[in-house]
Each structure stands twice: as structure tokens, then as C-alpha cells.
Amino acid sequence: MVTNTTTVAPPSAPPGSVRAGRRPALRRDGRYAGVFLAPSLIGLALFTLFPTLMALGISLFDWPVFGERAFLGLDNYSHLLHDPVFRRVVLNTVLFVVLYVPLNLVISLGLALWIGPKTKGRQLFRVLFFIPVMTPMVANAMVWRLLFQPGGLIDSGLQTWFGIDAPNFLGSSTWAMPAIVTMSIWQGFGYNFLVFSAAIDQVPQSQLESAQIDGAGVLQRFRYVIWPMITPSIFFATTLTLITSFQVFAQPFILTQGGPGVSTQTIVMYVYNQGWQFLTMGLASAAGWVLFVIIMGITAMQFVGQRKWVNYDV
Amino acid sequence: MTSEASAGVTGRRIRSGVSHILLILVAIAFLGPLVYAVSTSLKPADEVFTPAPHLFGSEIRWQNYADAFTFAPFGRYFLNSLFVAIAGTLVVVVASSMSAYAFARLRFRGREQLFVLFLGTLMVPQEVLIVPMYWLMQSLGWVDSYWALILPWAFTAFGTFLLRQFFLTVPAELEEAARVDGCGPFRSFLRIMLPLARPAIAVLTVFTFISFWGSFLWPLIIVNSVETKGTVPLGLAQFSGQQGTQWNLMMAASIMAMIPTVLLVILLQKHLVRGLLVTGLGGR
Numbered sequence: 001m002v003t004n005t006t007t008v009a010p011p012s013a014p015p016g017s018v019r020a021g022r023r024p025a026l027r028r029d030g031r032y033a034g035v036f037l038a039p040s041l042i043g044l045a046l047f048t049l050f051p052t053l054m055a056l057g058i059s060l061f062d063w064p065v066f067g068e069r070a071f072l073g074l075d076n077y078s079h080l081l082h083d084p085v086f087r088r089v090v091l092n093t094v095l096f097v098v099l100y101v102p103l104n105l106v107i108s109l110g111l112a113l114w115i116g117p118k119t120k121g122r123q124l125f126r127v128l129f130f131i132p133v134m135t136p137m138v139a140n141a142m143v144w145r146l147l148f149q150p151g152g153l154i155d156s157g158l159q160t161w162f163g164i165d166a167p168n169f170l171g172s173s174t175w176a177m178p179a180i181v182t183m184s185i186w187q188g189f190g191y192n193f194l195v196f197s198a199a200i201d202q203v204p205q206s207q208l209e210s211a212q213i214d215g216a217g218v219l220q221r222f223r224y225v226i227w228p229m230i231t232p233s234i235f236f237a238t239t240l241t242l243i244t245s246f247q248v249f250a251q252p253f254i255l256t257q258g259g260p261g262v263s264t265q266t267i268v269m270y271v272y273n274q275g276w277q278f279l280t281m282g283l284a285s286a287a288g289w290v291l292f293v294i295i296m297g298i299t300a301m302q303f304v305g306q307r308k309w310v311n312y313d314v
Numbered sequence: 315m316t317s318e319a320s321a322g323v324t325g326r327r328i329r330s331g332v333s334h335i336l337l338i339l340v341a342i343a344f345l346g347p348l349v350y351a352v353s354t355s356l357k358p359a360d361e362v363f364t365p366a367p368h369l370f371g372s373e374i375r376w377q378n379y380a381d382a383f384t385f386a387p388f389g390r391y392f393l394n395s396l397f398v399a400i401a402g403t404l405v406v407v408v409a410s411s412m413s414a415y416a417f418a419r420l421r422f423r424g425r426e427q428l429f430v431l432f433l434g435t436l437m438v439p440q441e442v443l444i445v446p447m448y449w450l451m452q453s454l455g456w457v458d459s460y461w462a463l464i465l466p467w468a469f470t471a472f473g474t475f476l477l478r479q480f481f482l483t484v485p486a487e488l489e490e491a492a493r494v495d496g497c498g499p500f501r502s503f504l505r506i507m508l509p510l511a512r513p514a515i516a517v518l519t520v521f522t523f524i525s526f527w528g529s530f531l532w533p534l535i536i537v538n539s540v541e542t543k544g545t546v547p548l549g550l551a552q553f554s555g556q557q558g559t560q561w562n563l564m565m566a567a568s569i570m571a572m573i574p575t576v577l578l579v580i581l582l583q584k585h586l587v588r589g590l591l592v593t594g595l596g597g598r
Binding site: 029030032033036037039040041043044046047048049050051052054055057058065111114115119120123125126127128129130131132134135136137138139142143144145146147149151152153156157159160186191194195198243247249250253254267268271272275276281284285288289291292295296299 | 344348350354364365408413423432438439440441442448450474499503534547564578583587
């Protein structure tokens with residue numbers, strides 16, 4: 001109501017009065033902005049900001065799905081600290097990350113360098129490797145569960161072609177995690193492959209050729225020409241892969257259900273189990289927050305560390 | 315001299331030929347699991363596990379694909395997934411194109427700070443949100459409803475970010491000319507910006523659809539009556555537990571779940587790079 005006066009200002013201010021003309025326009029824009037932003041603002045406030053804070057609140061309570069709630073303070077967190085299952089679950093998740101992230105990065109970067117701009121059918125490889133990134137994770141994991149079965153392709157292939165008796169991959173506490181990592185790499189490396197491949201596209205061929213004429217070998221060309229230009233992409237891929245790998249859920253859920261025992265249970269599976277199997281929401285929320293803090297810490301470390309090796313001015 | 319030069323050329327040709335053959339082998343190995351899945355989906359049930367690997371069973375059983383639909387209500391799961399993914403994508407595209415326009419084109423106080431806050435919400439992993447989200451759904455009476463499958467994850471700053479970047483590349487003169495002609499922000503948004511942003515919106519649409527289509531954790535939590543409200547991934551997970559595992563039917567169902575996404579990837583192959591950000595963290 002009060003701002004009505006601004007809307008009756010002449011649509012085109014006389015030249016020279018830029019200042020006077022700008023202000024009402026700014027205020028008018030402000031009102032329109034409110035309308036344009038409303039759906040996202042309301043949605044994000046209700047479904048992201050509020051739940052984030054609420055999660056912190058719930059984690060301080062004994063909060064069963066049904067029934068009486070009681071304030072506990074930090075008891076849920078100290079319970080987690082002393083729960084051998086939670087400790088094991090954190091360890092499993094870290095093990096997954098430590099195996100998965102470097103392997104994923106090395107394979108995707110290696111292939112992106114190998115399948116360079118001059119390779120025939122390059123687009124085909126990009127599409128091909130990207131397919132499992134997009135297909136439903138549950139379907140991918142189902143395929144690999146069959147592959148890893150006793151009598152499945154890997155087992156029968158090893159026996160027929162190499163005469164080796166394969167272990168029961170998913171039922172063995174030694175092999176289950178490597179199996180999950182293998183499946184996850186097959187599923188996920190196409191993403192980073194595309195990131196790196198797009199970055200390598202930006203490296204000028206002329207620079208590579210002149211380096212070659214100057215006698216630089218393959219490794220030197222990579223180290224001194226390509227690497228400095230793709231460090232921002234490496235940083236992006238590393239950070240993103242780290243974040244998402246800490247959140248691993250569907251692969252172990254489908255492949256092993258966290259077993260044998262809890263040897264492949266991850267933090268997110270723990271959150272799910274606490275919340276929807278044991279119906280203790282407070283504990284689930286606390287575990288979720290622990291994961292959040294781990295992820296924030298890793299991301300912060302990445303951003304601090306990047307100053308030493310990421311090159312933005314090329 | 316010429317023979318030396320041609321020897322160098324032949325050497326390079328041989329090397330690139332060998333490299334190409336190796337690459338094709340890598341691609342075949344990569345495709346192996348999918349080929350095996352298709353092959354299993356066409357085998358009779360008692361030929362899934364054989365001592366030696368076989369690409370084909372004694373017959374090609376297309377009937378498995380039809381049987382998957384009667385073994386579990388997969389028709390229902392597909393319809394549910396389709397409905398949820400389309401509705402969710404619609405909300406994402408409308409909400410994020412509107413806010414992206416505001417951030418790219420409208421001047422208002424606190425714009426930069428608000429945008430940083432938007433991006434900040436991307437930091438919060440879904441796992442932190444699921445507990446309070448479940449409680450919120452309980453409070454709204456939305457547990458086991460389509461609302462709960464669609465709305466909670468339909469407001470993400472990814473779309474806003476992606477489309478804002480695109481809107482910023484549109485020359486300001488285009489819009490200014492229209493504004494001088496008395497065209498307000500709404501018409502300028504609908505008539506000028508949205509049509510220009512079609513490629514970016516297509517990317518956002520496809521990637522959002524795919525992320526809804528594949529989402530698993532949230533449906534697993536929020537859907538109680540899988541038979542009627544279940545989505546495809548939920549159906550698949552459920553399917554595996556029933557009466558032993560019918561691997562041939564399960565592979566048929568998995569392949570069917572993959573087909574729409576494979577087609578979309580092929581359709582959008584030229585624009586995959588642009589969608590990387592949407593997929594990167596958006597896998598909910």
C-alpha cells in the first residue's frame with residue numbers, strides 16, 4: 001500500500017536524472033523479486049532450512065516415532081561415541097571413501113587422458129560411461145548382486161576360464177567391501193570422466209603440439225601443460241566425489257544389507273536403521289549430524305588446501 | 315629420408331590402432347554387466363546359474379518381461395514413478411526458473427547475500443534432513459502420500475544456480491528494449507527469457523526427472539503401502555526379497571527401470587556436460 005507511489009513514477013525518467021530514476025526502479029524490482037522468489041524461498045525455508053535446525057533439535061531428545069519425548073542434552077552424541085556399532089560404521093564408511101575416491105579419480109582421469117580430443121568415437125565413450133551414472137542405483141546394484149552371486153558370471157567365469165574357485169564375495173567380510181567399491185566405481189566413474197574430458201577439451205592443441213616439438217614426452221606434457229589447466233576440475237571432482245561417497249547407501253543396502261554382520265554397514269544405513277528399524281529418531285538425527293559435520297570438515301579442508309595447488313588464472 | 319618419415323607415420327598409426335583396440339576392449343568389459351543382465355533377463359529360470367557362462371539359454375524368453383509385471387505390480391510402480399518424477403520436475407523447473415530470473419535480472423536489496431544463502435542449502439546432505447522431514451510429513455499427515463514423494467525435494471538451489479548462469483549470458487539490451495516498450499518483468503520473463511533458456515531448461519528437466527526416477531532412500535522411508543504407492547526402485551528392492559530371488563525376472567525389471575534413463579542420456583548427449591552440476595549433488 002505504502003509503496004504504491006513508486007509505481008506511478010514515469011516509466012522513462014528524463015535523461016540526466018539517473019539517480020532519481022534508478023531508485024524507484026530498484027524498489028519496483030524489489031516487489032517483483034518477492035513474487036519471483038516466493039516459491040523457492042518458501043520451499044527452501046520449509047523443506048531445507050527448518051529441517052536442518054530441527055534435526056539439531058531432535059538430536060538432543062529421546063524422540064521415538066510414537067510416544068513420549070524426553071530432553072537428553074548431548075546424550076545421543078555420547079551414546080554414538082560409545083556405540084561399537086556406530087564406530088564400526090564410521091570406519092566402514094571411511095574405508096569405502098579411502099578406496100573409492102582415489103580409484104575413481106585415477107580411472108576417470110586416466111581414461112579421459114587416453115580418450116583425448118583426437119580419439120575416434122569419443123562421444124560414444126562419453127555417453128557409454130555416463131549411462132550407469134544415470135540409471136537407477138538400485139537397478140545397477142541388482143545387476144551386480146547377480147554378478148557376485150556364487151554361480152554368477154564372476155564365479156563361473158573364474159572357474160571356467162582360470163580354474164579358480166571364487167569366494168562368496170558378498171557373504172565374506174573380506175570381500176564384501178571391495179565388491180561394493182568395485183560396483184560403485186563401475187557405476188560412478190563416468191561422471192568424473194566427463195568432467196575431466198570437458199576440461200581437457202579446453203587445453204589448446206597448439207600448446208600441446210609446441211611442447212611436443214620442444215621434445216616434451218607424454219608425462220611432461222601432462223605435468224606441465226595439461227595439469228595446470230585442469231586443476232580446477234580436479235578440485236571440483238575431488239570435492240564432489242568425497243562428499244557423495246560419504247553418503248553411500250543404496251549400494252551396500254542392496255548388495256549386502258550391511259553384512260556380513262555389520263562389516264559393510266555405512267553411516268547412512270545406520271541413520272536409516274536407527275530411525276526406521278529401531279524407531280529412535282533422536283539417535284538417527286544425531287548420527288545424521290555427525291555425518292554432516294564430517295562432510296563440512298572435509299569440504300573446508302579441501303577449500304583451504306586448494307590454494308596450494310589449484311590454478312584459476314589460466 | 316622419406317622412408318624414415320613414413321616409418322614414423324606408420325609407427326604412430328600402429329600405436330593409435332593398438333590403443334583403439336584396447337579402448338574397445340575396455341568398453342566391452344564395461345558393458346559386460348549390462349550384457350549379462352540382458353542375457354539373464356531372457357533365460358528360463360533354471361538356466362540362470364550354470365557351471366560355465368552362456369550368453370544365451372536354451373530359449374530366448376521374452377515372456378520374462380511380461381512375467382515381471384505379474385510377479386509384482388510393476389505396472390503400478392512405473393506409473394507411480396512417472397507421475398512423481400513428472401510432477402516433481404515441473405515444480406523444480408517453475409520454482410527455479412522464477413528465482414533464477416530474480417537473481418539474474420532484478421535489482422533488490424540483499425540479493426547477493428540471499429544468493430549465498432541459497433547456495434548454502436546445497437551443503438546440507440539429505441541424510442541430515444530425512445529425520446525432521448519424516449516428522450514434518452507426520453505432522454502434515456503426508457506419510458505414505460504422493461505429496462511426500464514429490465514436494466520435499468522439489469526445492470533445490472541447483473536449478474536456480476544453473477538457470478541463473480544461463481540468464482546472465484543473455485544480453486541485457488534484449489530485455490531493456492522490451493522494458494522501454496512497456497513490457498513488465500513478468501512478460502519479459504515469459505516471452506523473452508524462458509524461450510531463450512530452452513536448452514538450459516531442457517537439461518534441468520531431464521536431469522531432475524532422472525534424479526526423481528532413481529531416488530531410493532526417501533521413498534523407502536516414506537512409503538508404507540508399497541503395493542499402491544511404491545516407485546520403481548522401491549519395487550525392485552522389494553521384489554528381491556520375495557520368495558527367493560527370481561533372477562531372470564529381476565533382471566527384466568531392472569532393465570526396464572534403466573531404459574527410460576538410457577534413452578534420455580542418448581537424447582541429451584550433446585548437453586551432458588551442462589547437466590553435471592545438477593546430477594553431482596542432486597542425487598536424491
